[in-house]
Amino acid sequence: MTTPHRTGRRPLLALPALALLGASPARAQPAGGTPLRLVVPFPAGTTPDTLARLYGAAITGPLAQPVVVDNRAGGGGMIAAEYAARAAADGNTLFVGGNGPIAINKHITDRMPFDPDRDFRPVAFLGISMQVLVVRPGLATDLAGFLAAAREREVNYGSVGAGSASHMFMAGLVNQAGLKGQHIPYRGAPQALLEIAAGRVDVMVAAIGSALPLIREGKVVALAVTGPARDPLLPEVPSFEEAGVPGFVLPVWNALFAQRAVPDAAVERIAAAVAEARRDEAVRRGVVAAGFTIEARDPAGMAAFIARESDRWGEIARATGVRLTD
Known part of the structure; x- marks a missing residue:
């Protein structure tokens, strides 16, 4: 590459x-x-x-x-x-x-x-750090809704680069959950997250610290965190396991x-x-x-x-x- x-x-x-x-x-x-x-x-x-x-x-x-x-x-x-x-x-x-x-x-x-x-x-x-799955506003409000949407049509998912943790996490989720997904690599989380906020990219998983400002501003929607439990920075967001998708504790x-x-x-x-x-x-x-x-x-x-x-x-x-x- x-x-x-x-x-x-x-x-x-x-x-x-x-x-x-x-x-x-x-x-x-x-x-x-x-x-x-x-x-x-x-x-x-x-x-x-x-x-x-x-x-x-x-x-x-x-x-x-x-x-x-x-x-x-x-x-x-x-x-x-x-x-x-x-x-x-x-x-x-x-x-x-x-x-x-x-x-x-x-x-x-x-x-x-x-x-x-x-x-x-x-x-x-x-x-x-744990990561958080975020989507563009209007796509879904919880993990179950996102999975249902991504089984119906192909979603594009961003990452901080090919071969990064954010890329491989999403590839693993797409594979395990039977989703339709297209990968779009970026040169870092800020650029990818702004594309989600603009509605040009559907979803990505990012380090919580990177995504937190846009989550708090309501520009992206947080669906699940990758830790074994909820994260203190996002206490309102469930873990993947709590949301019904086990096996994704990946810091x-x-x-x-x-x-x-x-x-x-x-x-x-x-x-x-x-x-x-x-x-x-x-x-x-x-x-x-x-x-x-x-x-x-x-x-x-x-x-x-x-x-x-x-x-x-x-x-x-x-x-x-x-x-x-x-």
């Missing part, structure tokens, strides 16, 4: 939005030296980008090192992942990875330009990954800085504002969690037959 991308490398201080996330000017001020580069596979303004900038501002002080966010969108996250995998293994380039490039893509293409298991090692979780997550060859000491140094950032009230508020929860696991615990997630996404890939094409 070939997708054009834009590269944006901006120091954290260039983002006025940091003040909204609770980062004080003193803490955001970078120290001297070689910058730590956080490579994000989505454009600026998306949730992974927000989390990267939030944590980046917080770890600058503990690391005594400036932090730069490098947005490399496209290719289902593989453009950014390949760039990070091939960077010098000196601990100064980290990949802000999520479900797609780390746990999903290897199940849906034989042309991976990197190996997520051999090329990367987990460093620290940035956050974990989205973002984490920092280093190249496999990065020394343990460098990984431990960054992990300790992230752990310190998690205790910062401003960071905690920012993570919640993004619709995520703090997830504190050591690298071994992260690896086990990701392996289980990958197995589940592999099952969905085999059941749906989804493949990435060149």
